[in-house]
Amino acid sequence: MTTEVRVPTLGESVTEATVATWFKKPGDIVAVDEMLCELETDKVTVEVPSPAAGKLADIVAAEGETVGVDALLANIAETGDATPEPAARTEEARPAKAGNGAVDIMVPTLGESVTEATVSTWFKAVGDSVSQDEMLCELETDKVSVEVPAPAAGVLTEITAPEGATVDASARLGVIAGAADGAVEPAPRPEAPAAAPARGTGDIEDAPSAKKAMAEAGISRDQVTGTGRDGRVMKDDVARAVAAAAQPAPAPASIPRAPVPADDAAREERVKMTRLRQTIAKRLKDSQNTAAMLTTYNEVDMTEVMALRNRYKDEFEKKHGVRLGFMSFFTKACCHALKEVPEVNAEIDGTDIVYKNFVHMGVAAGTPTGLVVPVIRDADSMSFAEIEKAIAEKGRRARDGKLSMAEMQGGTFTLSNGGVYGSLMSSPILNPPQSGILGMHKIQDRPMAINGEVVIRPMMYLALSYDHRIVDGKGAVTFLVRVKEALEDPRRLLMDL
Template sequence: MIEIKVPPVGESISEVTLVKWLKNDGDYVERDEIICELESEKATFELNAEQAGILQTVAKEGDTLNIGDVACKIDETAAKPESAAPAAAPKAEEKKEEPKKEAAPQAQAAAPAAAASDVKATPVANAIMADKKVQPESVKGSGSMGRILKSDVLAALENPGRTPGKPLYSREDRPQKMSNLRKTISRRLVEAKNTTAMLTTFNEVDMTRIMEIRKVYKDKFKEQHGVNLGFMSFFTKACCIALQEWPAVNAYIDGDSVIYHEYCDISIAVSAPKGLVVPVIRNAESMAMNEIEAKVVELATKARDNKLTIEEMTGGTFTITNGGVFGSLMSTPIINIPQSAILGMHKIQDRPMAINGKVEIRPMMYLALSYDHRIIDGRESVGFLVRVKELLENPELLLIGKDPVKALLEL
C-alpha cells in the first residue's frame, strides 16, 4: 500500500483544497492516471497515480489539505480486474437479431401509446398550454404522478418566470465555502486598495481605423496565421510602446527602491469558472500581432479549462482588463499588485462626435488607467494614456512607434 501525498506546488503555498475526485474509491487506476483535482490559492492542478492498483480515498471533496498530507492510498498488490462484458456480448447480439422482424410491427404500434404516456397533463391543461404557448417543462404538476392540471397552468400564467415548485417569497440562504482562489482574489484586492495610493484617469479612443483594418484584413489574417484578428493585439502593442516611453508605468516599488523593467510582460485578466485570473504574455514587446493573438487564445482556453500553471500566472509588469466583453461602459479597475498600473478597456459604443466642425457617429471606447500615485505622477499617467490613444487611433504608428514621415525626416 503506497500513500499519495499532496506535492509542493509553490514557494508560498502551504495548503490546497481537494476539488473533485475523478476516480471513485475502489476503482482500479493505471500508473500516471489522473485521480483528482486540487486547487491552490493561485491555480488548479491534478494529482496522478504513482502506481497502478486499487484506489482508497482518504480525503473528501472540499477538504483543505496541507502540503504533504495524504490524499489517498493505492494498493499496488491488487490484481487488475477482468471485465466479462466482451464475452457476453455475442450472445446478446444473437438474442437481439432473432425476434427483430416480429417485434417491428409491435414497436410501431406501441409508439403512439408511448408518446401519449409522455404527456403528463390533462386535456384541458394541454389546450391552455397550447393556446398560451406555455412549455410543459415550466409548469409544476400537482396531480397524480406529477400530472399537470388546469390549476397548475393558470398558476404558472399568473407568475411568469418563476421557477416551478419554488415558493414565491422564498427566504432561504445557501452557504457555500469560499474557494482558495476566491480567498486569494479577495485578499489581494483589499491589499491593493490599502497599500497603494490608487488613482484613475480616463480618456476615450476612436476605434474607427482599427475596425476598418479588421474588416479588410480579418479573413486574410485568419487564413495566413490561423487565429482571429482581435482587439487585444492592438491594445497590447500600443501599451508596450507606451510603457517603454513612460517607464514608471512599467515599474514597481520594492521597499525603498523602484524596480524598472526593460521588458513588457503583459498580464491579461481572464474570467475563469472559479474566478478572475491574470495569465502573463511574456516579452510582449517582441511579439508580432499574430503571436499575441495566439497567446491570448492559448491562455484564455487554459483559464476556462482550469489548466493554467503557477508559472503562467506569476510575474507581469502591467495588466490589461477588458470589461467591455460583459457590456461595461466605464469602470475603475483595481491595480494587480505589485504592479503599478492597469488599463481598463470597455464597450465600443456608437456616439456622436465633433469631427472637423461636423457631427459624426463614431465607434468610441472609454479607457481607464488606474495607477499607483506613489510612483506614477499625473503627467506620466495622462501622458501614457494619451500615447495609447494616439497609437490606437493611428494603428500605422504601431509598426515603428512614430509617424513614418517624421521617422523619414528624423524629427
C-alpha cells in the same frame, strides 16, 4: 524505508497553500504518480502525485491546514517495510466496532485547530445499503468541506447526527450494521412523506427531517426559505416558517443580517461562495488595502484601427488561421507605451522598485466560475498574429478550466476588456503585485469636434488604474496618451514613435 511527500513548487510569488482534499488515507497502497491529495492556493488548485510506490504510512498535514513550499505532507513506506505504523491513525485505519457486527461512523480528522463541524448533507438514509468507501455524508468546517466515506459495507441502521447538527472532532455520526457477516437485517426504511417541490434545477435534496416537518405542518416547499447548503431546507427552517405563518403580520426572516420580510425571503436563494469566488474577493480587497490606487481616464477614436482591421481581416485570417481582433492592437500599443513609462510595468518589492525589461501581458477573461487572468509571456516581442493566437488559446483554456498555475503567474501589466459586456466606463482594480491595469470599454458612436466640424466617430473610453506609490500622475497620463496616439494612428507602432 520511507519516502517523504512534500509540497511541490507553487509558482512565482505563491508561498503557501491549503490542503483541500486527501484522496488516500493511512494504510492505503499507492502507486507512483497516483494522486494523493489536492492543494489550493489563491490562484489555482494543485494535485500532489505520489513520489514512490508503497503504503501511505501517515498524514502530517491534514485537510484544512495551511502549508508552505516544501513542507512535509505525508510519508510513504515501502510495502514490505516493517516500520510500525503511527498509533494516532489506528482508529482511522480500523473502523470502530459498536457490537453485534455494527460499525460506528466517526467524524474524520478535521485538521489542525478545527474542533467542530456541521453536518451539511446526508447522501444516504436509514435503511440504505452502502458499500465500503461510498460517500455517506458531507461535513462543513470554517475552512473546507469534508466528505465522510463508509468505513465498511453494510446497512445504514442509525443516523446519530442529522443534517444541521454541529459535531465535535470525536463525535459519532451514525452506525452501519451487517458489515461482517450479514447477520443484522436492514432496518425498515421509514415511509417518506410526499415529495415537496424542488427548487432551481431540481437536484437539491432537502433534509429528511424537514420534509417530515413540512408534511406534518401541512405547508409546501415554496413557503419555506432554506438556509442549508445550496439552499436546502433544514428542520429549523420549517419551524421558522410555521411560526411566521402564525403571526398576524409578516415576520422578518430569522437569519443574522438585516431584517427581510417573509414574503421577500421566500423568493431568495442562498448559495455558498465557491473557493475561487472567495479567493477573488480576498485578493481584490487586499489590492485596495495595499496599493495607493488611482485611476486616470482618456478616450480614443477607433476610426483608424477599425478601418485597418476591416481592410486586412480576411487576408489576415486566411494567412494566419486566426481572426484579427482589437486586443492585438491594444497589446501592441501598451507594450509601446510601457517602454516610455517603465514604472507602469514595474512592481514594489519591500523598499525596492523592480523594473521589468520585458512585458508579460495579463489578459483578464471571464469564465463561468469567475474572473481569471492568463498571461501572455514576452508579448512585446510577438507579432499581431502571435498575440491573437495566444489570446484565443488562453481564452479557450480559461473557459474550459484547463489553465495551469504557471499560465496565470508572472504578469507585469494587465488588460481588462469590459467593453465586450457593454461597459461604457469603469475603474479596473489592480492585479497585485502589478502597478498598472488598462480598462477597455464599449466602442460607441459619438459626435466629436474634428477640425471645427461635428462628425460622428467610434469612440472608446480608456481607464488606467495605477499604484500611486510608484507611478506619478505625470507618468500615468503620459502612458495613456501614448496608447491613445498609437491607436488613433497605428502607423506609429511600425515607426516606433
